[in-house]
Amino acid sequence: MVNNNPKTLLDKIWESHVVYEEESQPSILYVDLHLIHEVTTPQAFEGLRLAGRKVRRPDLTVATADHNTPTWDRAKPITDPISKQQLTTLSENCKEFGITLYDMNHPLQGIVHVIGPEQGYTRPGMVIVCGDSHTSTHGAFGSLAFGIGTSEVEHVLATQTLRQFKPKSMEIRVDGSLGFGVTAKDVILGIIGKIGVAGATGYAVEYTGEVIRSLSMESRMTICNMSIEAGGRAGMVAPDKTTFQYIEGRTNAPKGEEFDKSIEKWSSLNTDVGAEYDKLVCVSGDDIEPYVTWGTNPGMVVPVTEVIPDPEFFDNLQEKESAARALKYMGLKSGTPISEIAIDRVFIGSCTNSRIEDLEAAALIIQGRRVNANVSAMVVPGSYAVKKEAENLGIDKIFKDAGFDWREAGCSMCLGMNPDILDPGERCASTSNRNFEGRQGKGGRTHLVSPQMAAAAAIAGHFVDVRDW
Amino acid sequence: MEPFKILKGKTVPLDRVNIDTDQIIPKQFLKRIERTGFGEFLFNDWRFNNDGSLKKDFILNKDIYRSSSILLTGDNFGSGSSREHAAWALYDYGFRSILAPSFADIFYNNCFQNGLLPIILPKEKIIDLIDESINNDGLELTIDLESQVIFNINLEINIKFDIDPYRKYCMLNGLDNIGLTLQHIDKIEKFEKLKN
Numbered sequence: 232m233v234n235n236n237p238k239t240l241l242d243k244i245w246e247s248h249v250v251y252e253e254e255s256q257p258s259i260l261y262v263d264l265h266l267i268h269e270v271t272t273p274q275a276f277e278g279l280r281l282a283g284r285k286v287r288r289p290d291l292t293v294a295t296a297d298h299n300t301p302t303w304d305r306a307k308p309i310t311d312p313i314s315k316q317q318l319t320t321l322s323e324n325c326k327e328f329g330i331t332l333y334d335m336n337h338p339l340q341g342i343v344h345v346i347g348p349e350q351g352y353t354r355p356g357m358v359i360v361c362g363d364s365h366t367s368t369h370g371a372f373g374s375l376a377f378g379i380g381t382s383e384v385e386h387v388l389a390t391q392t393l394r395q396f397k398p399k400s401m402e403i404r405v406d407g408s409l410g411f412g413v414t415a416k417d418v419i420l421g422i423i424g425k426i427g428v429a430g431a432t433g434y435a436v437e438y439t440g441e442v443i444r445s446l447s448m449e450s451r452m453t454i455c456n457m458s459i460e461a462g463g464r465a466g467m468v469a470p471d472k473t474t475f476q477y478i479e480g481r482t483n484a485p486k487g488e489e490f491d492k493s494i495e496k497w498s499s500l501n502t503d504v505g506a507e508y509d510k511l512v513c514v515s516g517d518d519i520e521p522y523v524t525w526g527t528n529p530g531m532v533v534p535v536t537e538v539i540p541d542p543e544f545f546d547n548l549q550e551k552e553s554a555a556r557a558l559k560y561m562g563l564k565s566g567t568p569i570s571e572i573a574i575d576r577v578f579i580g581s582c583t584n585s586r587i588e589d590l591e592a593a594a595l596i597i598q599g600r601r602v603n604a605n606v607s608a609m610v611v612p613g614s615y616a617v618k619k620e621a622e623n624l625g626i627d628k629i630f631k632d633a634g635f636d637w638r639e640a641g642c643s644m645c646l647g648m649n650p651d652i653l654d655p656g657e658r659c660a661s662t663s664n665r666n667f668e669g670r671q672g673k674g675g676r677t678h679l680v681s682p683q684m685a686a687a688a689a690i691a692g693h694f695v696d697v698r699d700w
Numbered sequence: 701m702e703p704f705k706i707l708k709g710k711t712v713p714l715d716r717v718n719i720d721t722d723q724i725i726p727k728q729f730l731k732r733i734e735r736t737g738f739g740e741f742l743f744n745d746w747r748f749n750n751d752g753s754l755k756k757d758f759i760l761n762k763d764i765y766r767s768s769s770i771l772l773t774g775d776n777f778g779s780g781s782s783r784e785h786a787a788w789a790l791y792d793y794g795f796r797s798i799l800a801p802s803f804a805d806i807f808y809n810n811c812f813q814n815g816l817l818p819i820i821l822p823k824e825k826i827i828d829l830i831d832e833s834i835n836n837d838g839l840e841l842t843i844d845l846e847s848q849v850i851f852n853i854n855l856e857i858n859i860k861f862d863i864d865p866y867r868k869y870c871m872l873n874g875l876d877n878i879g880l881t882l883q884h885i886d887k888i889e890k891f892e893k894l895k896n
């Protein structure tokens with residue numbers, strides 16, 4: 232049968248969530264899952280209170296404490312009084328409005344984008360929002376998931392809807408296959424390097440192609456997570472068997488007959504043959520190498536085999552200037568081989584790369600070796616469940632024996648709102664998602680890499696090509 | 701939210717691209733639980749030395765620009781973190797409008813929720829405005845949202861700009877989106893019933 236009205240995955244999810252539409256106005260879109268955390272919500276609850284409004288659907292709202300939580304001894308009081316106040320405020324707000332909270336002492340606490348999928352809250356076909364730009368992570372399940380600001384958080388709390396203009400659609404097709412030592416992190420760094428940090432602005436990206444299909448859910452999440460670093464409103468992957476297998480049996484996922492029915496429904500969530508995207512980008516998986524960022528945004532990236540670029544070779548004046556400024560901030564000289572850059576710190580963690588698969592991959596690299604004497608290295612699992620699973624598998628022991636710090640779950644040095652920060656001038660190989668100036672601590676220098684590359688750098692004391700490991 | 705009708709103000713050129721919200725308001729200042737008081741931390745790491753003194757060569761610190769309310773800047777302004785604190789900080793500092801060739805999506809949205817008008821202009825126009833601002837120690841401009849024009853007193857500058865009509869309407873009237881949406885509560889209830 233010929234489909235006369237072929238639709239993209241984005242069209243399907245969008246259309247099934249429009250509550251109300253009027254010409255030239257943003258649509259009122261229904262929100263199935265609203266995730267909240269301590270940093271971007273205090274002012275939203277305050278707004279509700281001032282207007283005498285309630286949370287419309289506390290049952291569709293889930294809260295976590297993650298950004299400020301210490302990763303050391305949690306029995307001790309939090310030293311930063313303002314961090315503490317933010318955490319307390321979240322607890323009080325959740326209590327007042329009847330919202331489920333995974334607080335610092337909850338046995339399943341973790342980074343919001345790690346525990347959503349892990350606890351089975353994130354499912355195909357949903358509209359998911361959170362006051363956090365990396366909400367795009369959840370799109371790996373074939374949902375439309377995106378970050379919003381605090382005023383919008385308040386809007387969702389009050390109405391369970393959002394006013395949104397429909398984004399344009401972009402297909403990023405990754406065909407071929409990935410070589411040995413090349414990971415999902417390299418795929419997304421390669422894509423951002425290619426299309427630029429604003430290359431997907433205004434678009435919801437759907438990742439397709441053989442490479443994407445062959446990836447685990449963890450890897451798909453890594454890719455969708457960093458869609459925002461290319462400016463994308465959302466990143467998504469159509470659900471398939473891998474998705475369904477991941478969801479089955481999760482605490483908040485449908486069970487039994489209901490699960491079977493869900494699969495039937497979810498199976499139609501894909502882009503129809505003949506449907507057109509507004510833009511197409513093709514990448515060959517075979518061309519992707521392990522990457523290392525050299526500058527102060529995730530688009531400033533080169534393969535580990537290359538050298539620091541020369542700003543003179545950039546296209547226009549502005550790019551030349553930003554490259555030169557980035558090199559100055561990073562304390563790097565053009566022409567230096569990436570493999571000669573010595574590092575001081577290693578951070579394995581963040582909502583990009585802190586799931587069990589990431590920790591396993593890194594552990595394989597370091598097994599039986601020792602962290603370089605000049606390097607201090609830490610692992611921060613994305614959630615308590617990940618931490619526990621790793622401990623059951625004995626992975627914690629591999630890290631500890633190698634000289635890594637094994638920490639409690641949270642955002643930690645991804646943004647350093649808790650005490651985990653870089654000192655000025657310190658250079659870090661990090662599995663997180665942002666290498667902006669000062670992101671991991673004022674004056675700190677961040678190089679984004681995959682967990683394997685971070686692990687190898689920790690042992691060698693400088694960047695190395697994991698393919699030669 | 702304050703309605704935005706006509707803004708008369710002075711420009712300050714911040715000629716960089718990809719300015720991310722981590723630069724606009726570094727994370728150590730995100731911990732307040734109010735919407736106000738973020739202005740003093742705006743561009744903190746660019747504005748201040750480690751000892752808290754002002755960095756003399758940073759453009760916002762120049763005396764002539766202290767009272768500027770219009771920020772002129774490069775592509776992809778406001779990228780990165782969704783923190784609305786970035787819009788609050790710019791507003792609290794005194795900015796009421798930002799002119800750039802492009803903005804990051806979430807930041808762009810956040811501005812409208814706070815009476816801060818982001819205006820997208822063609823890159824050549826922005827480059828001209830930045831050059832003229834530098835040559836004249838800032839330009840005195842009027843931004844008339846109703847008629848969608850930016851002009852100066854002798855009309856040497858007279859630029860039309862585009863804006864989505866719904867956002868314009870909300871800005872002109874200082875309207876709270878939540879109130880508007882709640883007018884459709886019956887449709888939300890109906891949607892929820894059908895969904896179950």
Ligand code: SF4
Binds near residue numbers: 344365641642
């Ligand atoms: S891990 Fe980093 S990017 Fe992810 S939610 Fe936490 S702070 Fe944001």
